[in-house]
Amino acid sequence: MAKYLLVSFKTCPWVQRAAIVLREKNVAFEFRHIEPDNRPDWFLAISPHKKVPVLRVDEQVSLFESNAIAEYLDETIAPRLHPDDPIARAINRAWTDYVPTFAESTTSIAYADDEAAYKAAAAKIPVAFERLERALEKQSPSGPLFNGAKYSLVDAGYAPFLQRYHFLDRIKPLGVIEKFPRLKAWADALLKRPSTHSFPQVEFEAMYRANVKRRKKYLSHYIADVAVAAE
Numbered sequence: 712m713a714k715y716l717l718v719s720f721k722t723c724p725w726v727q728r729a730a731i732v733l734r735e736k737n738v739a740f741e742f743r744h745i746e747p748d749n750r751p752d753w754f755l756a757i758s759p760h761k762k763v764p765v766l767r768v769d770e771q772v773s774l775f776e777s778n779a780i781a782e783y784l785d786e787t788i789a790p791r792l793h794p795d796d797p798i799a800r801a802i803n804r805a806w807t808d809y810v811p812t813f814a815e816s817t818t819s820i821a822y823a824d825d826e827a828a829y830k831a832a833a834a835k836i837p838v839a840f841e842r843l844e845r846a847l848e849k850q851s852p853s854g855p856l857f858n859g860a861k862y863s864l865v866d867a868g869y870a871p872f873l874q875r876y877h878f879l880d881r882i883k884p885l886g887v888i889e890k891f892p893r894l895k896a897w898a899d900a901l902l903k904r905p906s907t908h909s910f911p912q913v914e915f916e917a918m919y920r921a922n923v924k925r926r927k928k929y930l931s932h933y934i935a936d937v938a939v940a941a942e
């Protein structure tokens with residue numbers, strides 16, 4: 712088995728996606744967290760966009776972009792998470808292509824400057840949720856995962872953002888996911904799954920809230936002062 716080093720910011724959802732795939736495949740890896748505001752030279756030398764995640768393989772090759780990393784891991788380490796059937800695989804890839812749009816739709820409320828911007832951002836959430844609800848209806852009529860019983864790269868792609876929606880919903884209740892029962896059941900299943908979590912859940916939620924608070928945007932006012940400083 713190759714040696715894997717996953718370079719990370721502690722709360723990065725894209726890192727989390729890569730870590731989930733490693734955990735689903737039961738692969739040992741070194742998880743190295745760096746500070747966003749103090750990226751070391753060795754990292755800048757291996758990360759073309761200066762972003763995390765980077766997956767360093769056998770101290771020789773550096774892979775970047777969470778989707779490319781997930782696909783690489785899936786091609787090289789069993790069990791295969793992509794479906795065997797080419798059509799099913801193409802459909803799964805189409806939905807992993809939608810992850811960045813979904814991420815933007817569900818988390819931009821955390822960057823809104825004021826109430827009007829928050830409301831405008833929140834109005835985009837049901838559009839993205841509706842698309843996934845329809846996809847789940849087709850792919851997974853009885854759940855609990857995107858392809859039914861078998862875990863997939865689609866699950867790994869969406870889990871970090873469904874978790875962030877959950878955190879944001881707990882900062883200031885949005886009440887949107889309840890209108891999408893398949894999506895809600897999928898989110899619940901993913902949040903319960905051990906592979907979703909890189910840190911103890913309470914600790915991680917506190918880190919996430921500290922980040923939102925630190926941004927000093929509209930939602931910051933809904934978070935009590937916190938002593939923790941984490942990224």
Ligand SMILES: N[C@@H](CCC(=O)N[C@@H](CS)C(=O)NCC(=O)O)C(=O)O
Pocket residue numbers: 720722723724725726760761762763764775776777778
């Ligand atoms: N499309 C990239 C996104 C990665 C990304 O945006 N990472 C953020 C942290 S969550 C980052 O490194 N930001 C630093 C920067 O933009 O300079 C992926 O899927 O890996």
